[in-house]
Amino acid sequence: MKYIFVFFGLMIFGCKTEKKYHDEKKEEIALQSTNALSxxxxxxxxxNEEFKNPNTSPLPDRYRKNFESLDFFxxxxxxxxxxxxxxxPNALPFMMPTTTERQSEEVVYGIATFELMGDKYKLEIYQSPELIKEEEYENYLFLPFLDDTNGKETYAGGRYIDLTIPNNDTIVIDFNKAYNPYCxxxxxxxxxxxxTVNTLNTKILAGVKTFKK
Structure with a gap:
């Protein structure tokens, strides 16, 4: 009888502890979501500030004069x-074509694999051998991608995401921070x-939308 009582007590304590753990986990997830939204x-x-500033804006003056905000998802x-x-680490530099005759020297720094809404995807992430010579960009990584919104909700030529070299074997990719090329x-x-290897066969409904002139 004593054993049953102790066992019952442990069950109650265990359930309470588990509930407390779940509550803390929910709070942690909620905090992460809040920080991400921030x-x-x-x-x-x-x-938006960059686009308003005449010294940093890619917009021609005729569009910048009345500019208030980009259109975001x-x-x-x-x-x-x-x-x-x-x-x-063994990847060799290559020349990435651009929208002009210029070519951009890049190297595949790493490959990111992830799941999004139940499907698996893979993207190459690049580093510029020239750009990393500048102290400000020594940890900079470049992620260009295409998806099924291009030419409709978003710019036809795809979008970019700026990343930083991670400390371990994971990297956060926030498509809410996807932006259009200046061109x-x-x-x-x-x-x-x-x-084209960085084509996602899904709609990335996040980040900057196409620019309406």
Whole structure:
């Protein structure tokens, strides 16, 4: 009888402890989501400020004069993924075509694999041997991609995401921070053309939408 009582007591204690654990986990997830949304808002604000500033804006003056905000998809943390990151230290530099005659020297720094809404995807992430010579960009990584929104909700030539070299074998890819190449706004810019290997056969309904002139 004593054993049964002790066992019953352990069950009650165990259930309470488990519930407490679940509550803490929910709070942790909620906090992560809140922080992510805050980061997305900051990204949008910074991008709008960049486009308003005549010294940094890619917009021709006729569009910049009345510019208020870029058109964004509503923030959605579904499109923020934790990807497995496999470095490719033996990859050789190659010349990535651009929208002009210029070519951009890049190297595949690593490959990100992840799941999004139940499907698995893979993307190459690049590093510029020239750009990393600048202290400001020594940890900079470049992720260009195509998806099924291109030419409709988003720019036909695809979009870019800026990343930082991670400390381990995972990397966060937040598609809410996807932005258009400058040549989407002004033809005077030379923009890297997204490699077809980085095509996602799904709609990425996050980040910057196409620019309406």
């Amino acid at each position: 980061e997305i808002k900051q990204f949008q604000d910074n991008l 509503p923030p959605d943390t579904t499109f923020r993924v934790l990807a497995k990151f496999e470095r490719t 989407a706004y002004n033809k005077k810019y030379s923009c890297p053309i997204v490699p």
